[in-house]
Amino acid sequence: MDISNMTGKAALVTGAASGIGRETALALARRGADLAICDINQKALTEVAKEIEATGRKVIQRRVDVAKAEDMAAFAEAVHAEVAAVDVLVNNAGVGLGGGFLHTGLEDWNWVVGINLWGVVYGCHYFLPPMVERGSGHVVNIASAAGLVATEALCAYSTTKFAVVGLSESLRDELANYGIGVTAVCPGIINTPITQSSRMVGPMATDDNRAEIVSAYQRRNYGPERVAANILKAIEKNRAVAPVSPEAWWMYYMKRFFPGSMGRLVHTLSARERRRRGL
Template sequence: MQHLEGKVAFVTGAGSGIGLGIAQALAAAGVKVMLCDIEQAALDRAVEGLAATNADVAGVRADVSLKEELQKAADETIARFGKVHILVNNAGVGGGAEYGKWTDASWNWTIGVNLMSVVWGIEVFGPLIESHGEGGQIVSTASIAGLIAATGPSYNVTKYGVVALSEGLRVDLASRGIGVSVLCPGFIRTQIMDSRRNVPTRFGELEQQNEGDGAAEFVQLAREAIENGIDPRYVGELVREGIEGDWPYIFTDLQFEPLINERFANITAGFDRIRDRVPQR
């Protein structure tokens, strides 16, 4: 999508962090933005801040892990802006527990917010983007953890899922005039480490992150890396550029490139191990 001015975007998790950075960058490029978030107060602040820059924006509260709430948010977007060109599936939570500590609730929460919301976002907004024939773009926020299994099990699984969905749909949706990008951030300065502030009550009391074991040490290191991480507004500008250029992968930095290459090398070594046993055809 080369000309963003006047287009309409729907951005989830836009009340803070990366989603807000994306909403700000798009609004600065003249895009009309519907911000969506589960946190009403953060959403109101974000919309107010952007409206003060003369941007054409609005907000809708939704728990994106519930399909009917996403559908309602889409209806409100069409009622307010008439059409939608850009879907940014960004809401996500760092949650779940390590092996031996996980529960069904911790898996269901993470899968619901990080993965099913992306599936449903595409299901609900895809036809809306297609319907006007002006083309569009879908950007979904995965993570470097969508390419190397570097964090907790459920987070890794959901982020690999977002990468897989995006890679597959990029091929399927091209002929329908919709570009598909996946955002794989490194460490970004946001509130991701305090994701449990947003656990919906239907999941009951999710267990607190384990203290005094390996997980606590990992959490502390991640917290420090994120506190010193990249500015989310910069990530927003990268996403804006990624939409304009229809980038398949939007990375934020090079920190984890060697680890990703190591994974590819391990995969290649797996093929090498059986190479001389493969029957010649």
């Protein structure tokens, strides 16, 4: 898709009130696209809608819980009352969950799978059919480097992100028949508020641990606007998988070409972490 001038095109971004979603919505607006945005955080979403309007683009905004089919159905109805089909669909809304399997309760599983996986399934279910009918467009699913390499520390989160990578790969195969591209984005360590809102379970659920993670992400200081710029590039080049930061690229290549070494390295680092926590 030519993204140099998106005037007359419509893009949809879920979880657009913050971080990667916000920056992606703004980047698409700056290229000329009109936007449909949703988030569970209505107040912050309205601020982003104002920023989009300031670029001269039209915006539809709605409070939506992406884990609820009825919310996504109502959002789709509102969007399709304005445009026959969106051109770019960005399934971005997501949450973090730190902890191993033995400490992750079923309510935590429901929460993270509901948002990170069902949210993407609902996005595709409600917005893809009109795109298919028209025969053009691009789907971007925000996965994670944790969707390429799984560790003890992110068991449920990784499970959802591996699923998003798999769903994207399957969709890409199917939708190529209808002129629609699909990209799974694997950002890496990105400095966004996700570190504050993520749930932590088991030994990871301490104030010190959260402070450590927030500080590590801040020190890494890789901003969400750089992810947004990579998302635009990935749409233009119709990339299947788009690792973003250098560590995401490193994990991508290591897993592909040296899976055994990667597995051993992950286990060594996890064992060191366990010792550090006295487990």
